[in-house]
Amino acid sequence: xxxxxxxxxxxxxxxxxxxxxxxxxxxxxxxxxxxxxxxxxxxxxxxxxxxxxxxxxxxxxxxxxxxxxxxxxxxxxxxxxxxxxxxxxxxxxxxxxxxxxxxxxxxxxxxxxxx
Amino acid sequence: xxxxxxxxxxxxxxxxxxxxxxxxxxxxxxxxxxxxxxxxxxxxxxxxxxxxxxxxxxxxxxxxxxxxxxxxxxxxxxxxxxxxxxxxxxxxxxxxxxxxxxxxxxxxxxxxxx
Numbered sequence: 675x676x677x678x679x680x681x682x683x684x685x686x687x688x689x690x691x692x693x694x695x696x697x698x699x700x701x702x703x704x705x706x707x708x709x710x711x712x713x714x715x716x717x718x719x720x721x722x723x724x725x726x727x728x729x730x731x732x733x734x735x736x737x738x739x740x741x742x743x744x745x746x747x748x749x750x751x752x753x754x755x756x757x758x759x760x761x762x763x764x765x766x767x768x769x770x771x772x773x774x775x776x777x778x779x780x781x782x783x784x785x786x787x788x789x
Numbered sequence: 790x791x792x793x794x795x796x797x798x799x800x801x802x803x804x805x806x807x808x809x810x811x812x813x814x815x816x817x818x819x820x821x822x823x824x825x826x827x828x829x830x831x832x833x834x835x836x837x838x839x840x841x842x843x844x845x846x847x848x849x850x851x852x853x854x855x856x857x858x859x860x861x862x863x864x865x866x867x868x869x870x871x872x873x874x875x876x877x878x879x880x881x882x883x884x885x886x887x888x889x890x891x892x893x894x895x896x897x898x899x900x901x902x903x
Contacts (some may be wrong), residue, residue, distance in 0.1 A: 678832075707891075709893075714798065714895055714896075715895055716793075716795075716879060716893040716894050716895040716896050717879065717881075717893040718893075719890060719891070719892075722890070724888070730888060732890070764833065766833075774821050774883040774884065774885060774889030774891075775821050775838070775840045775883070777823075777835045777838065778825075778835075778891065779832075779834075780825075780832045780833040780834070781832065782832055783832075
């Protein structure tokens with residue numbers, strides 16, 4: 675089955691700890707994305723990567739970091755610098771066609787709660 | 790500020806009622822438009838998309854959307870909803886800003902009463 679997996683589904687951390695969310699895809703997509711979803715605010719882009727070893731900040735990158743060492747993997751680290759980390763995090767991937775017309779395919783999400 | 794606006798956050802309909810969900814964006818120039826849907830317990834998935842050509846696009850499960858350039862709108866419609874259409878619907882706009890980025894609206898939760 676092709677798709678995107680995110681683990682874990684639920685994650686609890688103490689305030690001040692860094693935490694890394696996993697995202698893996700077997701769709702052979704070049705581009706991968708991390709979004710944060712909060713009630714009433716839709717999805718906001720944290721980071722995106724269009725190719726291995728390259729990534730760009732999205733609209734709300736402060737307090738987050740990413741790496742893209744392999745095509746199929748795009749882990750997101752929520753650092754202690756993120757002021758309000760409790761949220762639902764969605765990972766997505768797409769082909770990297772010209773023109774921004776590519777459909778994004780989403781994972782099931784990770785709900786992070788910082789206590 | 791540039792944005793994607795979905796007018797209704799919650800919509801409740803009875804089965805067989807007609808549906809129209811509004812979406813407006815404030816970006817000029819060329820845009821690519823999408824509607825995504827998240828059914829309960831499922832991943833967010835594409836419903837339909839528009840790039841060019843016929844401004845009336847058809848998607849899965851009987852949904853359609855109309856692009857009206859002069860109104861900066863991309864409203865989603867379905868003539869007769871079913872209980873299984875209960876979901877959250879997101880409008881999204883992809884445009885070039887030194888790279889293509891997708892901006893999502895806040896979402897509309899639709900509940901269809903059986």
